[in-house]
Amino acid sequence: MRPLSGASLLSAWEQGQSQHPVDRALTLLAAGWPEASFEELAGLSIGRRDARLLALRRATFGEVLRGFVSCPVCAEALELELRTSELLLQDPEVDAGGDFTMTVDGRDLRFRLPDSRDLAAAAVCAGAEEASARIADRCFLATTTGDPPPAALTAALATAMAAADPQADLSLALRCAACAHEWSDALDVQGFFWSEIDAAAVRLLDDVDRLARVYGWSEAEILAMSPRRRRRYLELAGR
Ligand SMILES: [Zn+2]
Numbered sequence: 001m002r003p004l005s006g007a008s009l010l011s012a013w014e015q016g017q018s019q020h021p022v023d024r025a026l027t028l029l030a031a032g033w034p035e036a037s038f039e040e041l042a043g044l045s046i047g048r049r050d051a052r053l054l055a056l057r058r059a060t061f062g063e064v065l066r067g068f069v070s071c072p073v074c075a076e077a078l079e080l081e082l083r084t085s086e087l088l089l090q091d092p093e094v095d096a097g098g099d100f101t102m103t104v105d106g107r108d109l110r111f112r113l114p115d116s117r118d119l120a121a122a123a124v125c126a127g128a129e130e131a132s133a134r135i136a137d138r139c140f141l142a143t144t145t146g147d148p149p150p151a152a153l154t155a156a157l158a159t160a161m162a163a164a165d166p167q168a169d170l171s172l173a174l175r176c177a178a179c180a181h182e183w184s185d186a187l188d189v190q191g192f193f194w195s196e197i198d199a200a201a202v203r204l205l206d207d208v209d210r211l212a213r214v215y216g217w218s219e220a221e222i223l224a225m226s227p228r229r230r231r232r233y234l235e236l237a238g239r
Contacts, residue, residue: 001032001052001093003059004197006204006223006230013201016194022119025049025190028197032056045097045113047090047167050189055092057193058084061200065192071176072183078176087187089167099141102160104153110141111157113165132158207234 004012012031016024029041029052044052057065065082099110114122118138122131136154139161162169170187207230208222214237222230 001056001059002034004028004031004056006225006227007220009060009197010201010204010223013197016197020120020123021190021194022116022123024194025053026116028053028056028190028193032059042116043097045115045165045168046119047113047165047169048092049116050170051088051090051092051167053189053193054084054088057189057196058088061196067192069174069185071179071181073181074176074179076176076178078174080172080174082172082187087170087189100160100164102156104156109153111139111160112141113161113168114139210234210237 002008008031012027016027019027026038026041029044029049030036030038032052032055033041041049063084065080065084065087067080067082068077069080070077097112099112101108101110103109114135118135121138122134125131125134132154136157140153140157170189171184172187173182173184175182204223208219211217211222211230211233212219215233225233
């Protein structure tokens with residue numbers, strides 16, 4: 001895995017601007033694992049995709065994730081501090097795929113975990129119900145006892161998928177410091193990482209602009225510098 005450098009971060013940021021979050025996640029993975037094919041990355045289960053995103057995020061921005069969340073009861077803004085080691089449930093480099101079995105009414109049904117292609121197919125559905133049905137339709141595999149009607153089984157399938165791929169659905173236990181309300185919220189790994197990339201890209205372009213004006217260096221030259229060296233030149237430039 002290759003942490004995002006100034007140049008690769010900006011390039012992923014530029015490409016991801018107009019993309020759907022599902023494609024954006026793949027753009028980030030392609031930047032971190034340039035040797036992997038698109039097929040390979042798109043075929044990762046969502047849990048394995050998110051494990052890789054967490055690992056890439058840690059290598060790029062560090063162990064701690066900081067953010068804010070609003071209490072749903074009193075609207076107090078709460079600062080959130082999470083550690084990657086507590087969120088990472090599996091080795092991001094291990095891609096143990098395979099099929100799974102769930103038992104419903106005494107029948108064994110085989111399924112596979114949804115990947116980015118399945119999410120993309122579900123993203124164009126009209127609503128959540130249709131999206132779940134689309135995922136079920138794609139992820140149920142032929143069974144020896146005949147194919148069941150997926151519609152009746154989508155809820156059971158979602159439960160079985162969550163159990164088989166816990167990294168795909170990170171639930172945070174939250175407590176409001178002001179009113180003591182307790183609730184849980186899902187962590188959107190891709191969305192969180194993207195907002196950090198967006199902020200970092202804006203800062204980086206700001207630095208490039210400043211250094212290019214003062215020293216006349218090209219964007220490529222400035223981005224090739226280590227962050228430490230860039231920071232020092234910014235100090236010398238009076239910032
Ligand atoms: Zn509150």
